[in-house]
Amino acid sequence: MVLQTEFAQIKNNNLYIDDVKATDLAEKYGTPLYVMSEGHIRHQFNKLKTKMIDKYENTLPLFASKSFSCLAIYKVAKEYGVGIDCVSAGEISVALKAGFDPKKIYFHGNNKLPSEIEYALSNGVENLIIDNFHEIELVQEIAQKLNVVVNGVVRITPGVYAGGHDYIRVGAKDTKFGFSSHDNTYLKAIKKVIDAPNINFDGIHCHVGSQIEDVQAYVLAMNKFVDISYEIYDIFGIVINKLNAGGGFGIAYTEADKPLEFETVVDTIMEIITKGFEARGLKRPMVLVEPGRYCVGNAGITLYTVGSSKYIKDIRDYISVDGGMTDNIRSSLYAAKYDAIIANKAEMPTSHLVTVAGKNCESGDILIKDIMLQDSQPGDILAVFSTGAYHYSMSSNYNQLPKPAVVFTYEGKSREVIRRQTFDDLVYYDIDSTY
Amino acid sequence: MVLQTEFAQIKNNNLYIDDVKATDLAEKYGTPLYVMSEGHIRHQFNKLKTKMIDKYENTLPLFASKSFSCLAIYKVAKEYGVGIDCVSAGEISVALKAGFDPKKIYFHGNNKLPSEIEYALSNGVENLIIDNFHEIELVQEIAQKLNVVVNGVVRITPGVYAGGHDYIRVGAKDTKFGFSSHDNTYLKAIKKVIDAPNINFDGIHCHVGSQIEDVQAYVLAMNKFVDISYEIYDIFGIVINKLNAGGGFGIAYTEADKPLEFETVVDTIMEIITKGFEARGLKRPMVLVEPGRYCVGNAGITLYTVGSSKYIKDIRDYISVDGGMTDNIRSSLYAAKYDAIIANKAEMPTSHLVTVAGKNCESGDILIKDIMLQDSQPGDILAVFSTGAYHYSMSSNYNQLPKPAVVFTYEGKSREVIRRQTFDDLVYYDIDSTY
The missing domain is CATH 2.40.37.10 (Lyase, Ornithine Decarboxylase; Chain A, domain 1)
Incomplete structure (x- = not known):
């Protein structure tokens, strides 16, 4: 034990x-009683700050709030300068009630409802992870109606599988999330975002899995995403602003679990991204990650x-x-x-x-x-x-x-x-x- | 379809x-919207009434309210003369707020809390399905404090397995519920209930499984329970008042499911129990069943x-x-x-x-x-x-x-x-x- x-x-x-x-x-x-060590939570958020925000310029870890969403956690999170990812208008509403800066909210989801997109955009949320073609149309339509321009990061399934129980697998080819990279679907999506006047094509997102214990999963995915970034530059002449490497930061539930250290993952992906963009003569984009379980699980x-x-x-x-x-x-x-x-x-x-x-x-x-x-x-x-x-x-x-x-x-x-x-x-x- | x-x-x-x-x-x-056909619900409750209550004297079907618990369903249920089984003080509280007769509430659970037992007994609930030794002590202590006598039906695991997904299996030997029948544990429990001055030993309960599609499961369990009833008479000189055959009444989710008709199960168990007690010269007890999914699922x-x-x-x-x-x-x-x-x-x-x-x-x-x-x-x-x-x-x-x-x-x-x-x-x- x-x-x-x-x-x-x-x-x-x-x-x-x-x-x-x-x-x-x-x-x-x-009892039963959920006890949460604020000491531990602050220690983890502080790692996000010191091992990523302070260490590498132009980076932002996002707390994946589906892991634990309530007013109190957002109030603690914002003290550390991190952003959050929200997967519904409901999560956004709770974060806003906690005084969270809407500019630091990244809106995720495989089926964002029109009402949710309208809610988000009306309340100052500007960053969306674009998941599917229908959504591009919806976001364009609603953003135009509200006369705003939003940043769209396109979610691409890297075809890399890693970690966790089968139910929490993502990133594989057969997933409800994102645009496939095993054919040119993702390029069509990016073109469509570029062509949408009220969406600023801002970058790409991948999510490799949950509870990842092998850094190779990130290595493979990031190398692929550096290549994809160059491909985007090559085809569209655009250098991406943001590269979001997603979540998957594991914790130990029992002694059998051997989670990766946050800094191990961050250092690994920062090196691959920095060197990869440098080698291709491109400016390194803002790098984001999405730890949730890592911040609050233990x-x-x-x-x-x-x-x-x-x-x-x-x-x-x-x-x-x-x-x-x-x-x-x-x-x-x-x-x-x-x-x-x-x-x-x-x-x-x-x-x-x-x-x-x-x-x-x-x-x-x-x-x-x-x-x-x-x-x-x-x-x-x-x-x-x-x-x-x-x-x-x-x-x-x-x-x-x-x-x-x-x-x-x-x-x-x-x-x-x-x-x-x-x-x-x-x-x-x-x-x-x-x- | x-x-x-x-x-x-x-x-x-x-x-x-x-x-x-x-x-x-x-x-x-x-949307999303849960639509419930009250027509269907009334049709099902009416079957409980006509195929059991009206057809066989001294019987009571209990709606297993964990399947769908809210004020509205209890108000409909009570019109048909059925009882309900509740698995927590929370469920009891909702039923009571709906005006359900506490005398028709049967309180279930593998870990009834002291506070729950006190709540139930203070609010006129008199029928408990006794699950474990610790509970016998708790119920005796609380009933004595409140100066009431309650009816205790002893839950016995018949060792019969049937139906459904492994997660909804009960009745097998390895279960958190009830007293084992593969050794003399259940006899010790009955003796302890008989000896508890504020608990009236009222009968026995079994639950064979969920979504049962083979009536043989009930045949096996009821034959065993007739034998157990006679064994109780033989050892303690007591003829049981109640025999609760539990739930497991299935429904069709897809065309692959072939659920049993309610009346098929009821007729089968009534015949076994009636003939079994008659053959042994004992008065047939009150017979109860606990359909939940059957009433509201479809x-x-x-x-x-x-x-x-x-x-x-x-x-x-x-x-x-x-x-x-x-x-x-x-x-x-x-x-x-x-x-x-x-x-x-x-x-x-x-x-x-x-x-x-x-x-x-x-x-x-x-x-x-x-x-x-x-x-x-x-x-x-x-x-x-x-x-x-x-x-x-x-x-x-x-x-x-x-x-x-x-x-x-x-x-x-x-x-x-x-x-x-x-x-x-x-x-x-x-x-x-x-x-």
Whole structure:
């Protein structure tokens, strides 16, 4: 078992997060509880700043906010000078409510709705990642109507596959995202963007995958994108302004994961891009990357209260907790693996092989299959690590379970950034209607 | 393609639901939109009434409300004299707000929290499905404190496996639910319930699986449960009051599914139970079943607006819609299959092999892989069938997509029973907090 963040510590048999005792958080805010170490989050955003923004001029890391979108995270992010990528008008709306600069918002998506494009453009968003031909027409039409010019970065599928579960694969040829590079589709798209009077063709984007553990994936993709950039120059006489290398920055969920360091990826792609453009006599474009999970994944620790248990002779021992697939769909959706400890028995031996079940009424609601844990009793607090990305953002009210609160911790203190839902919230959208 | 409900019709090239034109619903309420045929729902609840309650005395079908829980459905359900099963205090709270009789609520779950048990018992819920040893202690303690006596039906895993995706398998030996029957665990549990002064040992419960297409699963389980009932009589001298045969009543999602008729299952289990108890000289207990999907699954049709498309040479054609895994997690979670049509081109030939992608920023967000559809253009309305169960109830705000509205249709009219979320709703729970 590893804590997966230096901002968690074990002292006197107890787990602490940013020097706040886990059991105190559980008592104060209830369980299940999403705890996010603001210390860890700031440490990660600071890496984005120091290892990319400060180190290489004309670069911008974008926080991929689908991993964790709420007012509080955008307020922290903007302190570090990073941009964000948003995948819907809803995400943009939350970012704007948090005071995020619309000029630093990059709008993504395979099916941006007309209403979303209009919302974005009306609210000062100027950077779009252009995904498909229909979108070029829509953006042109709406930008013209609103009398604005937007920057369009064209998303190209590099045909490079890397990392993660099959569900989170992108970049391969068979994907709903972007324009294919295995024929001349991407060149037609770029031509169409160049010809659109209200879209400024601004560059190219690729996304190689998720949870990438091999830097070669970036090497291959960036070499290909340098070639594509020169091809664009060769055909259209345009030197691209922006090269967006996408996301895929992994984290460790368990000791089996060997994620790349952020700086390893950044240094690698900066060298390839810088040298590649230099060799071809072109000005190096602005370089962007899109880490999401990397910024917040290991910051998250979900606290649960242990409840019932079940010992099935010769088969399996279950312990159940007070959350489940409602607050963590990744276990069942991606067969994702996690580390965990009993937070109030953190220095006891991990002597029990158990399966941690959620409380949802569904056999598949298993949070962790087969983990060595401390001996646990009802009322003990289970801490599951690395739940900061794609947990709150994917949470549901299945089984009418209220969503947990989200609490940030920092330097010995805590604050609630998203409150726990109540039973009344479960019918907040219901209407007593008649025909 | 089949419509999967007789309450949907195709007229003049258009899909109608309860005689309401699908495109009119899309225009009036927006898309994506969960449309639920109240005609279909009433038809199904009426089957529960006529094929079970009216036909066999001392029986009670329970609507498994995790499939679709909201005020409106409980109000319809109660008109038919059925009970409901609830799997959380949240579900109970919604049912009670809808005016559902607490005496007809059966409380399920592998990890009922102390707070949930207290909530249920304080609000007049008297029937619990007892799942594990820890729960027996909790229920006894809380019932004693509240000075009430509750009915406890003991959930026993029959060791029979049937139907559905591996994730929705239950009843097998390796499950988080209930007491094992492959050793004497269930007898120890029954003894403990009998000895608990504030729990009235009321009977036994089994759940064989989900989406069961072979009546033999019920035959095996019920024969075993008749034997177990006699064993209970033999050992403890108690004739059980209730035998709950659980759920598993399937529906057709596509033409490949061959669900059992409700009456086939009911007639089969009633015959086995009646004859089995008669042969052993025991009074036949009250018989309960728990259909959920069966009541509401085929009633649901999700309407989407078609947006972008992508044609990847020699690989695949994608069309994208304005919803996705946020409103339908079953496609990615269970690899569930669906039928669909272009609602405003319903009589055009299904000449195009396409893959329907959702708009969530995730490669795995594919609603339907490889389906023959009518030629579609942006703005067309795609209708996906059989989305009434486990769709709204499992929906999320991933990508900060607002949840769709739910609309009921009936005899040519429509009404909104759950309103669409707004962008403001996306930050409704956010707190502007400081340390």
